[in-house]
Amino acid sequence: MGIEAKLPSGLGIWVTKLANWGRQGAVYPLTAGLACCAIEMMSMSMGRYDISRFGMEAFRATPRQADLLIVSGRVSKKMAPVLKRLYDQMPEPKWVIAMGDCASCGGVFNNYAILQGVDKILPVDFFVPGCPPRPEALLDAIVKLRQKIRDEGDINGRI
Ligand code: SF4
Numbered sequence: 678m679g680i681e682a683k684l685p686s687g688l689g690i691w692v693t694k695l696a697n698w699g700r701q702g703a704v705y706p707l708t709a710g711l712a713c714c715a716i717e718m719m720s721m722s723m724g725r726y727d728i729s730r731f732g733m734e735a736f737r738a739t740p741r742q743a744d745l746l747i748v749s750g751r752v753s754k755k756m757a758p759v760l761k762r763l764y765d766q767m768p769e770p771k772w773v774i775a776m777g778d779c780a781s782c783g784g785v786f787n788n789y790a791i792l793q794g795v796d797k798i799l800p801v802d803f804f805v806p807g808c809p810p811r812p813e814a815l816l817d818a819i820v821k822l823r824q825k826i827r828d829e830g831d832i833n834g835r836i
Pocket of ligand 1: 750778779807808
């Protein structure tokens with residue numbers, strides 16, 4: 678949150694609402710696919726499912742231009758610090774979707790090499806169950822994320 682925090686409270690709230698409305702219509706996901714779930718994530722960005730209707734088709738190649746991290750697949754313990762670093766490099770405000778069973782809880786990989794849920798290292802906004810989830814399930818999480826962004830308050834929690 679930026680300039681809206683410096684405005685008188687009534688005006689600041691309306692600026693926040695306007696900014697949130699703009700944000701929910703231009704969420705840029707980071708180009709980051711980890712495993713098989715990434716195939717479904719990619720198909721979501723194509724014509725059949727068409728996330729460009731939400732202003733989201735431009736997957737960004739750098740974390741500095743992205744505000745959504747879709748963790749699409751299992752997170753190995755070697756990959757975890759890399760993912761955390763990418764997340765830390767994304768500017769605020771930013772959001773995370775854990776896509777699939779592996780990203781949400783380790784899935785079928787209950788072993789020493791796989792993180793048992795990406796929420797152990799990142800704050801997750803939405804979990805999408807499935808192995809892999811269908812693109813419709815990811816779209817459902819995105820629709821809910823857009824609602825969440827619209828409802829977010831300013832830095833003082835006012836809405
Ligand atoms: S949830 Fe299933 S499809 Fe997704 S990364 Fe794990 S094994 Fe692959």
